[in-house]
Amino acid sequence: MTCDTDILISGGGVAGLTAAAAFGSAGFRVVIVDPTPPVTDENSTGADLRTTAFLQPSQRLLEQAGLWSRLAPFAAPLQIMRIVDAGGVEPEPRVIKDFDAADLSELPFGWNLPNWLLRREMVARLAELGNVDFRPGIGFASMVTRQAHARVRLSDGTSLNCKLVIGADGRNSAVRNAADIGVKTTRYGQKAVVFAVTHGLAHQNISTEVHRSGGPFTLVPLPDQDGRPCSSVVWMEKGPECLRLAALSDADFEAEATARSAGMYGQLKLASKRQVWPIISQIAHQMTAERTALVAEAAHVVPPIGAQGLNMSLADMICLLELAQANPDQLGDAKMMQTYERRRHPEVALRVRGVDALNRTSMLGAPSLRDLRAKGIEALYSLTPLRKSLMKLGLGTGR
Template identity: 50%
Template sequence: MIETDILIAGGGIAGMSAAARFAADGHQIVIVDPAPSDIGEGTDLRTTAFLEPGIETLKKAGVWDAIKPTGAELRVMRIVDAGGAERTPRETADFDGAETKNGFFGWNVSNKAARVALMARLAELDNVDFRFSTTVTAFKGTSRFGEVTLSDGQTVRAKVVIAADGRNSSLRDMAGIKHKRWAYDQSALVFVVTHNKPHDNISTEIHRTGGPLTLVPMPDLDGKPCSSVVWMVPASRADELNAISDEALSAEITHDTMNLFGPLTVASPRAVWPMISQVPSRLIAARLALIAESAHVVPPIGAQGLNMSLHDIETLAELMAKAKLHGEDIGATPLLKSYERRQLPKTVMRVGGIDLLNRASMFEPKTLRDLRYAGLTAINRIGPLRKLAIKVGVGK
């Protein structure tokens, strides 16, 4: 029998961030993940944009100083409305990080670099036990502890169990928490490009029929300006694009970015992700809290996904730190209910808001596309709406 304060199921970026953040407050952590400890070198150059509130959480976790040098600053968030089949920008809205208190929106970091930095941080901590190639096979919540059976046959008793095991969370299912999921017949094609024109630390999101096409700044690659691409298109179109050569794909994305960056060159392998949204009916059960993709899944618009996860983590961390300070139970039902009261309404609103934005980006009828254009124009040119957009954009 292993006894600990917190057991975290899921060793992705969110799960490891949670482990580092909770450990910084002195909690004993066991974290388990089905992946092996050797993550390999690989060629995956996909990225995550860490926005300002999430960066504060990573600072508290003691890992941001290692992550930051691997990424590129996001100084401006640019939204371009390009109508439907047209290839001419109709409205360009620049939201400048200078309008925020820190002077920037965030940093774009490769997933691999973030994972390496987090693994190194956890390896330094005496109060973190990271168990690779291990899954949760059974869970039971009681009035005193959460009891978890691991795939290696061991049993762990924790004051609280954190489900960070993804959109298909087995812990969520074991706890009997239902969820709603819906699809869009849309996929995101993800890869990296180099280009001639510098990105100037501007993240560019182009909207036209089918979904947004986003280029997010990265550090230079082989001496050339570099950006990560998230190209959301109808599922059949994603399959077609994924099947063509790098040269042909380079030509297609150069065409669809309207030459804003000059000629683009595909510089990495590709991945295709079917687009869904998902939200659970609850965020807690006895001795269990859901975070990250077990708690919410959204299309990759506005870099909200992982930053929502870091907000989950910070909310829980603050509640548990207060309980620990007063000698109270960090997994007690009143504490978990407080977490749910704070996070579930925000989660539902943000998932719904991103769903609406995604559907708006897919508009085909001209009247609806013109309505989207009018909305962007209003946000760009009306001061209070602009300030609200910036506040929402940074995840507040």
């Protein structure tokens, strides 16, 4: 049967748009759909005010996809990952340890960009690719798969045949449900308040995680705003506390955020609206079905710690793209799906467990347990080979 396209991608978020640009740039015919058109302006209703830190391997994929030249002018490099324990009686730094990318290479660990801007530049890149058909406002409805192809019905009533269906449609993935793939979900009773701030002290390209209780308070560098240093913040706490924080006046919120940051960057001033996001951990029982591959949050969700979330997602795409380019005539066949499952699912499971453990450690409230966490940070940092191995593992370049 003649296929209308090589690949159907369900999901027009950052992950799906990246996948479309990557496979399109590699010469594959791609149709990408999403029922919700992407919001590409910071001030528009529904704009995603979170940021994404692309680590080194992900940046290479962005280059292959023709995206990096568009994104680089807006990116803030992440040279140092700083871990701060402020779990004493007062919210003050008592342990500060820096993991410096210079210990591994001449490149920074990664680069941070706003999600709304990523969508803007990625949509513009897709418009340059004649073999990519982006259909915002249209969603995945159902599919029937056969050994040789998949037939997908879309929400506008149209159908198309393709060789591979990629589910990049989030934690409630319609593609995953259609493929009858289950998930294991862990709920922590946490949420995150997400916002941007300016501050008096320069961030010096340092991403800072401040641990006390309830979850980390993470400041990630952004380009300066109106001549002042700027960072994005993810403040994880128990759900009711996050809702309380989000409802505070700007002045009261800034005071509490400054205190929770342990004063690392001086006084914090809001530079954006506040948004609240739920925190869960989730992993699909498998990442493939007949003619179907799951990527990103359709396959795995982790708390926002150590810049693992989207970088795990882009590792999925790197693997899929390598397999597709190695045997284009076998795109989406059983052997390709089996190889993708074998390469990615064990790695994903390991990282989901690892981030789960880190999150639980960051939530510790009892003083004695917080003291133990501080000693653990000291011990991990003091062993140089272990410190370098942890950095490589975080980048996805080693274990």
